[in-house]
Amino acid sequence: MNLPTVKQLRYFVALEEKEHFGKAAEACFVSQSAFSVAIKELESHLGAQLVDRTNKNVTITRIGREVANQARHCLRDIEYLAEVARSNQEMLTGRLNMGVIPTIAPFVLPSLMPRLRESFPDLQLYLREDTTQSIYGRLMSGELDVVLLALPYKLSNVETFTLFRDHFLLACHKDTRFLDPTCYNFHSLPDESVLLLEDGHCLRDHALSACKIQNQETVSRFAASSLYTLIEMVDSDIGITYLTDMAKDSMILRHTDIKTYPIGEQRYRDIGLAWRKGSARGEEFKMLGEVIATMHKELFQSRGE
Known part of the structure; x- marks a missing residue:
């Protein structure tokens, strides 16, 4: 029986994720022609069509999805095998x-x-x-x-x-119009005043939980896609936000008018x-x-x- 190689399995998992030969080949650091040959060889070894090819689209077949799922398990087991071998190093x-x-x-x-x-x-x-x-x-x-x-x-x-613990801090423009940071109160924030990262960034969920923001009306409907974008908006006094200790003295706040204020040891x-x-x-x-x-x-x- 001709068994697939580790390289072929890695390539096919990448193709199933990217659904594009060029992008998958780039992710695997190999030319697209060599990548395509490996996928065809894998199909030949398995005796099954894993990919439907057209001029514009790549569609993974039903059996292809199953093979990709099993390939991930195989690769994980192989990685574990390598870990065992390295464990004595x-x-x-x-x-x-x-x-x-x-x-x-x-x-x-x-x-x-x-x-x-x-x-x-x-x-x-x-x-x-x-x-x-x-x-x-x-x-x-x-x-x-x-x-x-x-x-x-x-x-x-x-x-x-x-x-370690990373404590949350109130971060706002030094002359913010939204609140008096020296008399900060979680329960008296203006509507749409709290700027956060968009869904998918755990800092958003941690800030909402640790800083006890229960009134969702205080959270702006406009969410930042990155920490740098969030900093820019706070520096423009579009709203306030919550950063952590590790950001306080970092380069990200230099050359801004943002100041940070402690909000309690239990916010972390x-x-x-x-x-x-x-x-x-x-x-x-x-x-x-x-x-x-x-x-x-x-x-x-x-x-x-």
Whole structure:
């Protein structure tokens, strides 16, 4: 029996996700012609048509969808096999694929990466920045080994390691027209005054929960697509928002007229690592978590916080 190769399975999973030969080939870092040949070879090995091809569209057949689903399971098992083989190697060496969310990456990575490179020169850290749902999906498919994210978040079949608390702060223009930040009251905010990120960014849900925003009329119907867009709107005094400690002294607020104000020790999100339950590299990920937590603590102490 001619069995499919790992490369063919990876290519087909990418095609099923992208539904476009060119985009899938680009995602796999291979030419479109080589990619197409691999897909045809996979169909030949399996004796089934996985893709309906027309001049403009790519449609995955019913059996193709089933094959793609099983391919993900196969690739996950192969990744686990590789993890088992690597488990006897020295910790924090070799390749590590890590996902990180956009509301953490610009604040943690610039200070973390140089220290990790200095402390673990044999660690090859490949980073993927995306929303929580996306990196969680990539984690479970085996594309990522570990993810750096904000908690709480509904996750299944993973282990988590909490690194530190990231407290929420009121952020507004220094002369905002919406409220007196020194006499802030959660229950007396003007309608449509609270600016947040759009759905899909967990910072939105964490802000609503931690900051006890129960009156939805205070939340603007216009949501920002990125943290940088949100900052620009607050700097223009279109509304107020909630940022966290890690953003307070970052580059993102420099050259703006935004000021931040504490709103209580109980308003926070947890920053943590998550990996697949039962991963052979679980102890390594805990070690990585301890290193990140220590580095973060030292960084904040150096700032006098």
